[in-house]
């Protein structure tokens with residue numbers, strides 16, 4: 432299915448949905464920002480360890496582009512560690528809250544937030560090859576119809592030798608739904624690969640069980656691993672590390688249980704990976 436990347440119902444519906452989620456998330460315990468106010472961060476343990484592996488000496492002077500930054504909590508976690516950050520998101524209330532929080536934390540000289548559709552990134556940030564690190568985690572490319580173009584955008588922004596850090600739900604987990612399977616397990620419901628988006632009507636929100644969103648219609652895409660890895664390679668990037676994990680930073684299925692540090696996983700065996708992590712580098716010229 433061909434999609435106009437610059438606009439259309441998919442973009443309008445998804446933006447309305449995310450705009451409505453922002454105040455819900457800002458008020459939620461899930462997105463507790465006290466660690467930011469204490470000068471620390473709120474990165475989940477997978478991303479925290481991943482960034483530390485890439486930058487063991489810290490983030491002072493490191494230029495980071497955070498794609499789909501929501502209201503900036505992860506972005507500002509990186510800024511609190513010394514990075515100079517640009518966060519991009521298409522939700523105006525999200526970007527406004529991110530800017531407000533950057534000012535509250537006193538890091539607005541190093542934290543800039545841009546409101547834009549990801550596919551317009553090259554027009555609103557005319558700074559090719561200007562970032563040491565492109566950071567994007569948890570719930571990002573599933574909102575994007577075209578991963579090949581996403582990968583080209585990442586490549587465009589990376590300095591020679593710069594890296595993409597990516598962590599997100601494993602596409603294999605998206606074949607399951609809820610708890611309708613045997614023993615309360617998620618039921619195998621969806622195909623792993625399909626050419627059409629999932630157009631959903633779901634008023635619930637992962638950060639607040641009491642939320643009932645009026646803008647409930649969303650357009651979401653599952654991108655199989657070979658599509659993501661192929662797109663990054665076709666964009667001229669090299670996958671340095673690919674890691675599967677059995678944890679995600681929210682209760683993805685009712686059967687998943689807390690595993691510490693805000694992460695959830697299967698109750699016993701490592702049945703199937705729930706997430707994956709990529710480190711990808713731009714060529715050194």
Ligand SMILES: C[S@@+](CC[C@H](N)C(=O)[O-])C[C@H]1O[C@@H](n2cnc3c(N)ncnc32)[C@H](O)[C@@H]1O
Pocket residue numbers: 445449450499500501502503504505519520521522525547548549550568569570571574575
């Ligand atoms: C699940 S959130 C990412 C959350 C982030 N990991 C965090 O916890 O802060 C997904 C974000 O993608 C943004 N988004 C979705 N589609 C987008 C698009 N086409 N362009 C830019 N941002 C988009 C939404 O506004 C939302 O903030």
